[in-house]
Amino acid sequence: MPELPEVEVVRRGLVSWVRGRTITSVDVLDPRSLRRHALGPEDFAGNLEGARVLDVVRRGKFLWMPLADTPAPSGGRVLSGQQVPDAEPVPAVALMAHLGMSGQLLMQDPGVPDEKHLKVRLRLSPAEGMPEQLRFVDQRIFGGLFLTSLVPTDDGGPGGLAETPLPLIAEEASHIARDPLDPWFSFDAFYRRLRARKTGLKRALLDQGLVSGIGNIYADEALWKAQLHFARPTDTLRRADAQRVLDAAREVMTDALTAGGTSFDSLYVNVNGASGYFDRSLNAYGREGRECKRCAAAGRVSLLKREQFMNRSSYTCPVCQPRPRNGRW
Numbered sequence: 001m002p003e004l005p006e007v008e009v010v011r012r013g014l015v016s017w018v019r020g021r022t023i024t025s026v027d028v029l030d031p032r033s034l035r036r037h038a039l040g041p042e043d044f045a046g047n048l049e050g051a052r053v054l055d056v057v058r059r060g061k062f063l064w065m066p067l068a069d070t071p072a073p074s075g076g077r078v079l080s081g082q083q084v085p086d087a088e089p090v091p092a093v094a095l096m097a098h099l100g101m102s103g104q105l106l107m108q109d110p111g112v113p114d115e116k117h118l119k120v121r122l123r124l125s126p127a128e129g130m131p132e133q134l135r136f137v138d139q140r141i142f143g144g145l146f147l148t149s150l151v152p153t154d155d156g157g158p159g160g161l162a163e164t165p166l167p168l169i170a171e172e173a174s175h176i177a178r179d180p181l182d183p184w185f186s187f188d189a190f191y192r193r194l195r196a197r198k199t200g201l202k203r204a205l206l207d208q209g210l211v212s213g214i215g216n217i218y219a220d221e222a223l224w225k226a227q228l229h230f231a232r233p234t235d236t237l238r239r240a241d242a243q244r245v246l247d248a249a250r251e252v253m254t255d256a257l258t259a260g261g262t263s264f265d266s267l268y269v270n271v272n273g274a275s276g277y278f279d280r281s282l283n284a285y286g287r288e289g290r291e292c293k294r295c296a297a298a299g300r301v302s303l304l305k306r307e308q309f310m311n312r313s314s315y316t317c318p319v320c321q322p323r324p325r326n327g328r329w
């Protein structure tokens with residue numbers, strides 16, 4: 001499953017290739033990849049053809065492209081002797097890309113043979129030095145493309161990370177909270193709601209309605225870094241603890257983004273479920289039975305433990321992330 005940093009890598013890569021270009025035609029090679037578009041492939045293609053991609057926006061792991069159905073504004077016009085740029089139209093619809101387990105968005109030239117698992121092809125208006133096609137490739141078909149409405153955001157802030165932020169969000173993503181990399185993320189609101197939740201800390205970190213974009217890997221990494229146990233009751237969490245774990249989540253995701261940065265200018269806007277580029281820097285996740293690096297640095301030997309958690313695994317150091325006991329802190 002791609003995590004937030006991988007989706008952000010896709011966003012940054014994709015935006016430089018597609019922003020401002022018009023979708024000229026659509027080939028649906030496998031309608032299963034459009035099953036989230038209730039009105040079917042013809043409606044999907046009919047709405048996309050002629051639409052211009054205004055931006056690529058991300059909140060949590062949701063990624064969408066606001067669309068305009070009018071041509072690009074001209075250079076502007078002269079009004080009372082002053083040059084006034086034409087305003088971009090306010091988009092009402094967005095193309096949503098759900099990457100699922102194995103979805104990839106690839107920019108390709110027309111001469112490149114179709115990928116084995118190519119599902120949808122969008123042809124884009126010509127642009128100097130840029131590939132013509134945006135291809136959606138998905139081996140396991142858990143992902144897909146669909147059109148969604150844009151609705152105003154709850155707090156009036158931008159819908160998510162974007163090049164030209166608008167106070168609009170894809171309806172599909174409107175139920176999720178802002179993610180830790182979003183400059184509009186409010187720690188105060190997060191902390192207030194976290195305390196009220198009366199649940200375990202990791203469960204709260206994975207709750208997309210509280211904070212979005214933290215998956216299982218980053219939750220374990222953030223908890224390790226903040227030296228907090230996953231079962232720590234949120235209503236006992238001090239402000240400083242909450243700040244520490246959130247900062248840790250932001251740091252591990254930013255590190256992964258930096259490590260993935262080399263793929264930004266690649267022709268392939270690529271995302272793989274278990275991308276390897278940040279594996280080397282993991283401190284907790286997947287390290288069962290291996291030495292805790294922090295304990296080792298302090299001259300102690302402690303082996304990381306794996307425990308079952310919400311049908312998944314949690315990795316913790318029993319020494320520097322002790323399990324809560326007797327409700328005492």
Ligand SMILES: [Zn+2]
Nearest residue numbers: 292295317320
């Ligand atoms: Zn440790």
